[in-house]
Amino acid sequence: MRVGVIAIQGDFDKHREALHRIDKQGLEVVEVRTPEDLSTVDRAILPGGESTTVGLLMERYGLGDALKLAGRAGMPLWGTCMGMIMLATEVEDRDQYSLGLLDITVKRNAFGAQVHSFEDEVAVKGLSEPVMGVFIRAPIVSRVGPSTEVLAEYKGKVVAVKHRKIIGTSFHPELTDDVRMHEWFLNL
Ligand code: GLN
Numbered sequence: 001m002r003v004g005v006i007a008i009q010g011d012f013d014k015h016r017e018a019l020h021r022i023d024k025q026g027l028e029v030v031e032v033r034t035p036e037d038l039s040t041v042d043r044a045i046l047p048g049g050e051s052t053t054v055g056l057l058m059e060r061y062g063l064g065d066a067l068k069l070a071g072r073a074g075m076p077l078w079g080t081c082m083g084m085i086m087l088a089t090e091v092e093d094r095d096q097y098s099l100g101l102l103d104i105t106v107k108r109n110a111f112g113a114q115v116h117s118f119e120d121e122v123a124v125k126g127l128s129e130p131v132m133g134v135f136i137r138a139p140i141v142s143r144v145g146p147s148t149e150v151l152a153e154y155k156g157k158v159v160a161v162k163h164r165k166i167i168g169t170s171f172h173p174e175l176t177d178d179v180r181m182h183e184w185f186l187n188l
Pocket of ligand 1: 047048049050051052080081082083085108109136137138139
């Protein structure tokens, strides 16, 4: 299995490190920057980062269109934080580029200026024990489309969703030692 980590900007290296901690036969991890890179992988992770910057670059260099096609064709994709913003159909109060692969509206930096970052336990559907959710200027899902499944809520806010094999999480499992979400993603 070849897993791509979208490596335009953000914490992609942390995903690469997390994947390297998983003991899975034949697992290869590659950085993806171009449509050609994407065509060599079976699934891909969109990391945390800055969605405005990454959106501009994805749109300009064709990776956005390639991801849209791959996602619609059934490629498993997982976006953490900024990655979830990129996967959404709509960004609240903003006209910014996104891939439209998850029928959700996201609200950026939704936990407010005074709580830029925090950690707390989050129960995720499909995992028997909660994960430690690391939230960094995190978005929330403010609208969930009919085809989208809610995987986790935190204090009444939707923070993880799934549609077919496309997943979005507001938080960053790649910044913890716990690779259960990565393993789960590889098994989709
Ligand atoms: N606040 C960032 C954005 O809106 C996302 C933050 C993150 O990925 N940690 O793009």
